[in-house]
Amino acid sequence: MNRNEKVSDAVVRRLPGYYRHLRELETEGVMRLSSSALGQRMGLTASQIRQDINCFGEFGQQGYGYNVPMLKRRIGQILGIDKAHHVVIVGAGNIGLAVANYPTFQNEGFRLGALFDVDPQKIGQTVNGVPVFSVASLPEYLLSHRIDILVIATPAAQAQGIVEIASAGRVRAIWNFAPIDLTVPDDMTVGNVHLSDSLMALSFRMHERSVLSQDNPQWVKE
């Protein structure tokens, strides 16, 4: 058993997928599930699923499999989404608003306290009843509110400066949508959503077969 060891990135990347599928299965009324059935559904091997789950405990039963609602609840706990999280969004542009309105975001215990922007047109407005404040007031806001997660939805040039403010304001984690790699203190967690990286990787995969298969001269030494 690997408990108390740091969980590998490979496992962490799969964990939300487990939760998502278990939620679907629960909605479909499925009560009981074997690792091979889940593997078939998710495109993973049964072995990998058992290994992944056993990083966290023994949640199954020999000869039976896993109880869907129980396993879903457990993985929810492991992910920490059974707890409420206090969130603010910096940048009330298209991405900031998309996050603010994202349904999963609202349903899983993430509580949005405020948005922050530099645009005087936006400051003073509300989004779903959540106020938009000036970024100038962010340091003070963070001192008077316990914020777990700060969402960066600003242009890349502003992002690192926001991290400094977040750090001084004892924010625990940054969810970064700006297309830049941030430098953060050791005790802060960062998760990136690099949309342009995702799109470029898609573009690569799309071209890959055709280009690689014909040994395209563009790719070899000039």
Add this chain to the structure above:
Amino acid sequence: MNRNEKVSDAVVRRLPGYYRHLRELETEGVMRLSSSALGQRMGLTASQIRQDINCFGEFGQQGYGYNVPMLKRRIGQILGIDKAHHVVIVGAGNIGLAVANYPTFQNEGFRLGALFDVDPQKIGQTVNGVPVFSVASLPEYLLSHRIDILVIATPAAQAQGIVEIASAGRVRAIWNFAPIDLTVPDDMTVGNVHLSDSLMALSFRMHERSVLSQDNPQWVKE
């Protein structure tokens, strides 16, 4: 040399990061770069960077390093973003609009032809001069326009149906923002942006240290 072999996911995930950093370095006026300097900047080993780059060719020079503008251009070609891509977005909600307005998206040769929605309020409007059509007209649109990438920004329940239409319309790739794993034909590429998965992984990482370090009973067998 690994050319003509399928490039591993691990490499593909890093590739856009290389491009992003090289673009920054070019803007900063840096002309020449060693693998160790890039490694330091990106938090990777020099060895890994040389291995990654050599999947695609010999772009460096012993004793000198890499020429920044040249390497950036080459990686751009490898990613396929030197070519124009024709794109449509299905779903003109918050996420669809955020993608339509995303600057990197517009700057790197991704040409948005149309958005599609089911909301009569939105149909007939334009977004940045791009028309919003009814989803009912999507099959016909795809037959008369050569679309490379279709962006799914609909609720999860609609996503798989859109894939069928895209497949019939000879779309080459799907960029999926719906929180569901899609089933696609073999010749279609999928890239997922699962926002809720990203947020859950962040939540996990944020809680991980505190919870794991104290052997929290919540994680062990009941």
Add this chain to the structure above:
DNA sequence: TAGATTGTTAATCGATTAACAATC
């Protein structure tokens, strides 16, 4: 009980790192 399926160890596979000859 017999059959099924887990938890877990061992074997395999692949990715990362180290080392160094080639060479600019």
Add this chain to the structure above:
DNA sequence: TAGATTGTTAATCGATTAACAATC
């Protein structure tokens, strides 16, 4: 030329898969 740094092979590390005893 001497110093630097690549390209590439070999060694290490870690993640995935296979196998099977434990057990429900």
